[in-house]
Amino acid sequence: GAGVSQTPSNKVTEKGKYVELRCDPISGHTALYWYRQSLGQGPEFLIYFQGTGAADDSGLPNDRFFAVRPEGSVSTLKIQRTERGDSAVYLCASSRSARSKELFFGEGSRLTVL
Amino acid sequence: GQQVMQIPQYQHVQEGEDFTTYCNSSTTLSNIQWYKQRPGGHPVFLIQLVKSGEVKKQKRLTFQFGEAKKNSSLHITATQTTDVGTYFCAGSNDYKLSFGAGTTVTVRA
Numbered sequence: 001g002a003g004v005s006q007t008p009s010n011k012v013t014e015k016g017k018y019v020e021l022r023c024d025p026i027s028g029h030t031a032l033y034w035y036r037q038s039l040g041q042g043p044e045f046l047i048y049f050q051g052t053g054a055a056d057d058s059g060l061p062n063d064r065f066f067a068v069r070p071e072g073s074v075s076t077l078k079i080q081r082t083e084r085g086d087s088a089v090y091l092c093a094s095s096r097s098a099r100s101k102e103l104f105f106g107e108g109s110r111l112t113v114l
Numbered sequence: 115g116q117q118v119m120q121i122p123q124y125q126h127v128q129e130g131e132d133f134t135t136y137c138n139s140s141t142t143l144s145n146i147q148w149y150k151q152r153p154g155g156h157p158v159f160l161i162q163l164v165k166s167g168e169v170k171k172q173k174r175l176t177f178q179f180g181e182a183k184k185n186s187s188l189h190i191t192a193t194q195t196t197d198v199g200t201y202f203c204a205g206s207n208d209y210k211l212s213f214g215a216g217t218t219v220t221v222r223a
Contacts, residue, residue: 050209056210
């Protein structure tokens with residue numbers, strides 16, 4: 001596709017459940033980022049991939065959060081034992097490289113934990 | 115860590131008027147970017163500033179990077195209803211962008 005694609009667009013789950021959010025970046029973009037945005041706030045950095053490896057995961061809130069990008073393209077953000085405080089919009093963004101600062105964001109996955 | 119603050123949080127503007135939103139960082143930045151997020155949408159890149167004192171214009175939008183590279187501003191002239199949305203600044207010293215909380219703009223016709 002032409003842009004960053006994220007699925008699902010909406011996810012409602014119960015407290016304690018496991019959730020996976022998928023991101024398909026723009027073809028050829030080597031850098032991939034996950035951000036989290038709560039209502040009325042700016043995007044908050046979670047993790048950055050350069051190629052297949054997580055170059056910086058310092059923004060992940062705790063060990064319930066994990067992300068992979070096994071082939072250097074599609075990435076999956078995984079959240080275990082979800083809590084109500086995890087409710088937010090999870091944004092994925094890609095850029096041509098780490099040196100190319102312009103981020104292209106997807107539409108986001110809105111996660112609601114009941 | 116690096117913190118980016120934006121003021122005002124909300125800007126209510128009469129159509130046709132000008133306004134400015136400001137961005138301040140707790141540390142010196144290598145570059146700053148601005149994004150616009152329409153209601154219900156995702157952030158969309160507007161511009162990047164790199165040089166100290168740099169000024170860039172996009173039609174009715176003027177972006178400025180401070181001399182000390184710790185602050186930035188966005189000035190919009192002759193506001194239109196299409197300017198509605200939240201404007202975020204994001205500062206960076208490497209690959210990681212730190213976003214401010216944004217200025218949400220509403221326009222009275």
